Amino acid sequence: xxxxxxxxxxxxxxxxxxxxxxxxxxxxxxxxxxxxxxxxxxxxxxxxxxxxxxxxxxxxxxxxxxxxxxxxxxxxxxxxxxxxxxxxxxxxxxxxxxxxxxxxxxxxxxxxxxxxxxxxxxxxxxxxxxxxxxxxxxxxxxxxxxxx
Amino acid sequence: xxxxxxxxxxxxxxxxxxxxxxxxxxxxxxxxxxxxxxxxxxxxxxxxxxxxxxxxxxxxxxxxxxxxxxxxxxxxxxxxxxxxxxxxxxxxxxxxxxxxxxxxxxxxxxxxxxxxxxxxxxxxxxxxxxxxxxxxxxxxxxxxxxxx
DNA sequence: ATATATGCAAAGGATTTGCACGGTT
DNA sequence: AACCGTGCAAATCCTTTGCATATAT
Numbered sequence: 170x171x172x173x174x175x176x177x178x179x180x181x182x183x184x185x186x187x188x189x190x191x192x193x194x195x196x197x198x199x200x201x202x203x204x205x206x207x208x209x210x211x212x213x214x215x216x217x218x219x220x221x222x223x224x225x226x227x228x229x230x231x232x233x234x235x236x237x238x239x240x241x242x243x244x245x246x247x248x249x250x251x252x253x254x255x256x257x258x259x260x261x262x263x264x265x266x267x268x269x270x271x272x273x274x275x276x277x278x279x280x281x282x283x284x285x286x287x288x289x290x291x292x293x294x295x296x297x298x299x300x301x302x303x304x305x306x307x308x309x310x311x312x313x314x315x316x317x
Numbered sequence: 318x319x320x321x322x323x324x325x326x327x328x329x330x331x332x333x334x335x336x337x338x339x340x341x342x343x344x345x346x347x348x349x350x351x352x353x354x355x356x357x358x359x360x361x362x363x364x365x366x367x368x369x370x371x372x373x374x375x376x377x378x379x380x381x382x383x384x385x386x387x388x389x390x391x392x393x394x395x396x397x398x399x400x401x402x403x404x405x406x407x408x409x410x411x412x413x414x415x416x417x418x419x420x421x422x423x424x425x426x427x428x429x430x431x432x433x434x435x436x437x438x439x440x441x442x443x444x445x446x447x448x449x450x451x452x453x454x455x456x457x458x459x460x461x462x463x464x465x
Numbered sequence: 466a467t468a469t470a471t472g473c474a475a476a477g478g479a480t481t482t483g484c485a486c487g488g489t490t
Numbered sequence: 491a492a493c494c495g496t497g498c499a500a501a502t503c504c505t506t507t508g509c510a511t512a513t514a515t
Binding site for chain 1: 503504505506507513514515
């Protein structure tokens with residue numbers, strides 16, 4: 170008998186049942202700005218909700234990705250990572266990835282023209298390749314302060 | 318007794334031994350513009366060089382990535398893909414990825430300002446986050462002509 | 466009451482590791 | 491000859507699937 174969380178209504182517009190695992194996973198991700206792996210998510214939930222199954226975490230994350238609540242991206246070390254997709258445009262960000270320690274820095278202080286250019290590029294690509302652009306993934310990689 | 322291929326000299330500046338597997342793998346990747354998975358590379362080599370081991374393919378690809386001959390990137394379906402890194406600047410490209418059929422379209426017909434902006438962004442990020450930017454990964458995702 | 470979600474255990478797939486043998490230098 | 495690279499088999503790690511049970515509607 171899951172509680173009444175803020176996501177419930179929006180969630181049920183997409184899928185049928187509002188359950189405890191779905192609630193706690195969505196809640197966890199919405200409260201952190203980290204890019205969490207499945208293992209990390211599972212470990213974190215286990216504390217407050219032992220008995221949760223790893224399988225459920227995987228399945229719920231898939232669900233949330235498909236429903237558009239979170240983003241999934243491969244982190245380069247063979248695992249996927251997940252981040253809450255904010256509805257505030259302000260929180261849209263790109264990544265800066267350290268190839269050595271694998272730290273990921275978000276940045277959203279875009280160069281003025283950056284977003285405008287992305288938009289323009291998307292339009293041109295859409296026409297040229299008859300492609301329906303749904304999003305983008307922009308990351309710069311290199312060495313962070315500590316590793317260089 | 319490996320042959321004398323064009324890569325040999327450049328290769329030996331980085332690592333020690335020039336062997337048959339290293340030659341054929343590098344040669345294969347340099348001749349295709351595809352983004353090949355390990356499985357595909359292995360299958361392709363197996364025809365002309367049966368007896369090659371899957372392990373060797375993995376190890377050689379690692380080596381080539383570290384030596385800067387090829388790029389590795391996760392393809393979203395749990396596998397990594399590899400592409401030859403051309404030294405011609407003209408062949409630098411970004412990706413357009415179909416989320417349904419997983420087709421990857423390269424595009425290098427950048428919007429005029431695209432590369433300039435990327436460069437500018439890299440400089441700013443470098444300063445702001447004390448980050449040594451070594452490269453970038455820019456991809457747009459969505460639905461290709463057939464899948465939409 | 467009924468359909469859906471869960472948790473466990475087992476399966477699946479990609480990648481890595483240990484080790485004896487073989488090839489380059 | 492010495493050392494590094496290779497290939498095989500087994501091990502590992504992440505993710506998915508089958509199935510009986512529990513739960514939301």
